[in-house]
Amino acid sequence: MQIQPSLDLSRITDRALCAVGEKVASGTRLSAGDAKILFTSPDLLGLGRIADYANRRRHGDIVTFAANQHINPTNVCYLRKTCVFCSFARLPKEEGAYHYTLDQVFAEAESAASGLTKEFHIVGGLDMKAGLAYYSDIFRGLKSRYPHVHIKALTAVEIAHISRIEKMSVEDVLVALREAGLDTLPGGGAEVFGRGVRMTIADKKLAAEDWIAVHRTAHQLGIRSNCTMLYGHVETIDDRIDHLTMLRDLQEETGGFLAYIPLAYHPDNNELGIELGRQGSATTGFDDLRNLAAGRLFLDNFEHVKTHWIMVTPFLSQTALSFGVNDLEGTVVREKIYHEAGAHTAQGMSLDDILSLIRAAGKIPAERDSFYRILRVFDRTAASEPVAA
């Protein structure tokens, strides 16, 4: 029997935050004003306490992860010059540009042959040569080789790009990709929805309303998705709150989001980092934990909040497991996008390391599938084998 968590408000030093804690304890939805307190209170531990309580109410001590592999078939992107925060993209003839052949994609996917990889996470640039046929062939090829592997692929921005170059509706693109093997959509490309922020960091990128519309269409077709917010650059607290409000509203309407994943901006090797004078200096641990905890509390209609250890380090992700987070980015295998932007973490993590990380935080590791269904629960300590398979 799971013990019901309790929230000791007497240990919260900020009175305004305490009032927010009372609302959380009574199940009252938080307002934008409450969110402002979450994003500004100096009592980080108090915020963590409330978020941990909200998380434990849903998940107890279980922390999930997936055995996944990232594949980035192309870094060619025609928005290379206008997404100034991006270190990954290249113009077609630029040094370092690549566009995988199908055989190269399948060669990269070979780790799935071991049976350990259960999900491919596939995203790339807006490459004029990467249209519906290219991705359909990739998905079909992967599914025929590894029928057990889930394909989570193509951000809303990429879906809209394919729709444009193929002169098809977003709905028709999604239906065709699903027939080819697409299972769910990742949450990237959202950045920060505010018009002013988008004009500064990504002024030619898919508009906020259109990003939302792609996810709405996917949800209406029964295709689940994730969502993100890229924080830590030029956005204000109000921008963050407006962004989260749009995500919460869509979730209220469709219920199609699986998880919220705040993403920390990395300033290396991109124009924005130079402009801000931030090379080598990513977000602070304080802000990383705050974003995760605020997401857990404000997005009360989301079941899962994920920490991306590649962006914030495994140790901060481990700490985040006490700040409202119930899911840890998985094995990954070979990450490229954030390493181009200065991430110093490893490009993948072994199963043993993931288990150790979760256990050392006093939590119970559990492997999940891409729909967050638990596949096997491990013991709290390393001595035992999985208790369920």
Ligand code: SF4
């Ligand atoms: S963020 Fe995405 S759309 Fe923008 S340049 Fe990079 S790969 Fe292209």
